[in-house]
Amino acid sequence: MKQIHCDWFMTANNWTAKIIDGKEIAEGIRSRIASEVSRMKELIGQVPGLAVILVGQRRDSETYVRNKTIASEEVGIKFKMIVFPENCTECEVCNALCRFNEDPSIHGILVQLPLSEHLDEAKILSVISLEKDVDGFHPLNIGNLAMQGMEPLFVPCTPKGCIELLLQSGVEIMGKKAVVIGRSNIVGLPTSLLLQRHHATVTVLHAFTKNPEKIAREADILVSAAGVPNLVRGSWVKPGAVIVDVGTNPIEDQISEHGYRLIGDVCFKEATRIASAITPVPGGVGPMTVAMLLCNTLESAKRAFNFT
Amino acid sequence: MKQIHCDWFMTANNWTAKIIDGKEIAEGIRSRIASEVSRMKELIGQVPGLAVILVGQRRDSETYVRNKTIASEEVGIKFKMIVFPENCTECEVCNALCRFNEDPSIHGILVQLPLSEHLDEAKILSVISLEKDVDGFHPLNIGNLAMQGMEPLFVPCTPKGCIELLLQSGVEIMGKKAVVIGRSNIVGLPTSLLLQRHHATVTVLHAFTKNPEKIAREADILVSAAGVPNLVRGSWVKPGAVIVDVGTNPIEDQISEHGYRLIGDVCFKEATRIASAITPVPGGVGPMTVAMLLCNTLESAKRAFNFT
Structure with a gap:
């Protein structure tokens, strides 16, 4: 584990931030999950199952779901998906969720967000059984995450991925000033x-x-999850800060394969000259989100099968 | 409703903070609750019921419970209390809670905290039925309080009282920098x-x-809930800030009637010269906590009786 030394007095121009390689860290996590899934299969003849519901044809959502499918299959997690058209009803989505709730081969259920505006997100998410809420978005989970002395069943994937990136990069969190952009x-x-x-x-x-x-600019650890491209300029960054860029904003790009590419909330060029470490977009938080989803699904299956 | 004008450039010594009179504000709230309880009694022949469990003989807890009894009776809320000895078992407390859960004349249940160390606080609180959790400490309530677009069944009394003090004193909260000491x-x-x-x-x-x-010192609104007497000195306060002092720390005082008196987290003498407004201890947040408890109990009874 490498330590990041933050020299707060270094002038901005002398700095080149370490790039926190989310792809590599996620790969390590996925490989450990794959071993655990094999062990589970060998010992009890079962594998974890993950079910995803996708509504409509948002290109970013399709990309995310595709990544989840591939990642699940690679580690040996069984993947089920239902795709609904943009104009589906709340009832249709809820019925599908109920079937997954009752399916003993499914240990994690998620609804790819955001949903179309005519669907009540809170209502739909509340249908997911607590024990299979691998996204960790249930209010009870959030309450348990917030409260001291309590333990959530699942920690939401992207936040868990952000912290994991910090921990695996040797960034100390305790006592640091952290600023989160977006709520x-x-x-x-x-x-x-x-x-x-x-x-x-x-x-x-x-x-x-x-x-x-x-x-x-006062943050030792700056997490941006605003969804605004290039919101965080160099002037927002404290010299030596560690930056986690959760933004994944699709912007038109005729040169790239799909006609668009993803950029973060942080102006990478400016920030790398000031921060001590930074996660890139893509290749930072994104792969970690998927790895944490697999991690939560495995955890859930272990609980269901009482497998340790 | 009076507006508090904060003149950020005024020098510290010229300032005398407005005292936010929690006793007076709470009195107004209690009087509105009393009217509502009478109306309920007249129209449907029912009144709200509040049950309290007290363990041991902490003098501060006894004071709080006594205040709650008096306040309930004054507004016409029926009050039931069970006192357990310090060395009671978890099971005894939980059984009492279950009986209150099933009692249709009870709409609010609370366990006076802190509990003796041998009792598992989280476990005991989790027994209280969500619909009667007038303290709002259930993780589901906290989760719903934390999440945008969700509504908690009850907002915890002391925090609700703090915000009510700010609102009724004309303090704008939106866009302000707020610092909360204690978590x-x-x-x-x-x-x-x-x-x-x-x-x-x-x-x-x-x-x-x-x-x-x-x-x-950067806070426009400073809430101290650390439980450390005189923690917040004048140097902690931004000129013109509004201070809410939640601390109620008993200190020995041979001159006072009970051999002790309560002081806050904030060094009142110093802070009043710098802040634009401040809640005193006692007479600030304390009376509001009790008023909000009555308020939550009334709300709960209204829901139970479907009374509007």
Whole structure:
């Protein structure tokens, strides 16, 4: 495990941030999961099962789901998917979820977000059985994540991936000032709760925050989950800070294969000259989210089969 | 409703903070609750019921429970209490809670905290039926408080009281920098979540925070719930800040009637010269906690009787 030494007095221009390689770290995690799945299969003849529901044809959602399918199959997790058309009803989605809830071969269920506007996201997510909520978005899970002395059944994948990136890069979290940009239920909020669980001093920035640049510049650990391309400029970064860029914003790009490419919330070029370490987009948090999903699915199956 | 004008450039010595009178504000709230309870009694012949469990003989806990009894009776809420000896078992407490859960004349149940060390607080609290959890400490409630688009059944009393004090004093919360000192499950955490729900930019300080004084001094709204007498000195306060002092620390005082008196986390003398408004101890948050408990019990009874 490498230590990142942060020299707070170094001038901005002398710095070149270490790139935190999410792809490589995720690969290591996936390989450990694959071993565990084999061991499970050998010893009890069972494998974990993951079910995904996709609504509509958002190109980013399709990419994410494709990545999840491939990753699951690679580690030996059984993958089931149902695709609904954009104009499907809440009832159809809920019925599919109920069937997955009752299916003993399924240990993790997720609904790819965001959903079309006519569907009530909270209502649909609340149908997922707590024991199979591998995304960890159930309010009870979030409550247990927030409270001291409690343990959530699952830690939401992207936040868990962010912390794992920090830990595996040797970044100490305890006592550090952490700033999270964005307070969404699926990333910003649980990431802030998780950082606090690791004893960081956490500030959450959002649309109503005045002078976010100044507050961000005080962060030892800066997590951006705003979904705004290039929001975080060099001037937002404290020299030597560690940056986790959760933004995955598709922008038009005629040269790239699919006509678009993903960029982060952070202006990478500027930030690398000031930060001590940074996650790239793509290849940073993205692969970790998928790895953590597999991790949660394995955990769930282990609980279901009482397998240790 | 009076507006508090914060003149950030005023020098510290010229300032005298407005005292936020929690006793008076709580009185207004209790009087509205009393009217509602009478109306309920008149129209459907029912009143709300509150049950409290007290373990042991902590003098501060006894004071709190006595205040709750008196306040309930004054507004017409039926009050039931069970006192257990210090060395009671988890099982005895849980059995009593189950009986209250099933009692249709009871709409709010609370266990006076802290409990003796040999009792598992989380386990005991989890027995309280969600619909009667007027303290709002259930993880599902906390999760719903934390998440955007969700509504908790009950907002925990002390945090709700803090926000109510701010609102009724005309303090705008949206866009303000709020710092909460302490991250307990019962005050610090839910207060930070509630301030964020009101669109403040929130930072939570705790035992591992480095240089808390500096961070506190940036707060427009400073809430202290650390339980450390005189922790917050004048140098912790931004000129013109609004201070909510949740600390109620008993200190020996031979002159006072019971041999002790309560003081806050904030060095009141110093802070009043720098803040624009401050809650005193006693007479600030304390009376509000009790008023909010009555408020939650009334809400619960209204839900149970489908009374609007």
